Amino acid sequence: MKVKQILPFARNLLEAACSPGDIVVDGTLGNGHDTEFLARLVGPNGHVYGFDIQEQAIVNTEDRLIEQGLTSMVTLFQHGHEKVKESIPTHLHGKVTGAIFNLGYLPGGDKSIVTKPLTTISAIDQLLNIMAVEGIIVLVIYHGHPEGVIERDAIIKHVKSIDQKLAYVIQYGFINQNNHPPFIIAIEKRD
Ligand code: SAM
Numbered sequence: 001m002k003v004k005q006i007l008p009f010a011r012n013l014l015e016a017a018c019s020p021g022d023i024v025v026d027g028t029l030g031n032g033h034d035t036e037f038l039a040r041l042v043g044p045n046g047h048v049y050g051f052d053i054q055e056q057a058i059v060n061t062e063d064r065l066i067e068q069g070l071t072s073m074v075t076l077f078q079h080g081h082e083k084v085k086e087s088i089p090t091h092l093h094g095k096v097t098g099a100i101f102n103l104g105y106l107p108g109g110d111k112s113i114v115t116k117p118l119t120t121i122s123a124i125d126q127l128l129n130i131m132a133v134e135g136i137i138v139l140v141i142y143h144g145h146p147e148g149v150i151e152r153d154a155i156i157k158h159v160k161s162i163d164q165k166l167a168y169v170i171q172y173g174f175i176n177q178n179n180h181p182p183f184i185i186a187i188e189k190r191d
Helices: 004-018 035-040 055-069 081-087 117-130 146-160
Strands: 024-025 047-051 074-077 096-102 129-141 169-170 183-189
Touching: 004 035, 004 096, 004 117, 004 129, 004 183, 024 035, 035 047, 035 096, 047 081, 055 074, 055 146, 081 117, 096 117, 117 129, 117 146, 117 183, 129 146, 146 169, 146 183
Parallel strands: 024 047, 024 096, 047 074, 096 129
Antiparallel strands: 129 183, 169 183
16 A cells, blocks of 8 residues: 555654654643654654643553653643643744644543534644744544534634635545545644
8 A cells, every 4th residue: 555544644744844852732642642753753852742631641641651761852731732822831932843633532531522623723723823834733533423523524614714825734534435534634834
């Protein structure tokens, strides 16, 4: 298979946008896979700010980071990504080069706790405001559950309305697969 699967494609986008020493965001910690990836990407001189509303996600991510020796590169917040701008020190505003949001529910956790359209959209807008030019926000959209459908539609409507002078917005996904496979929306901030 030559075309990229969804998660490798998401990571390629972040690798293109982020370098060692950069400031990046994991908008949905979950089990911490993306946080670990981002921490390795930015290295000891960079920093990852991570958000999740569930204690279980904080614990799972913390455990993973301790195991991998990556804790010093990461700050974890147990509150929603809709507080992203106020959570990142102001001297770093304008310097965020990458962000990822794996939407939906915590795998292996409480499926009733899901990301919501209004808070996700608020986080996207705040991030666009504090990102560096050529910084990329990657949204992995899971629409196989009823609330995911509502979130998908709201996000697509919103990102379609972003001024094309402000950002490039793309969609990537498989359109001939069963069971509502996840797809990507990526937003690159422009000059
Ligand atoms: N990226 C994760 C990983 O690598 O394992 C998977 C994330 S999981 C699909 C989605 C997560 O979003 C859940 O852990 C859930 O608690 C979290 N979440 C829901 N609403 C949120 C919010 N407003 N802010 C931050 N996280 C939220």
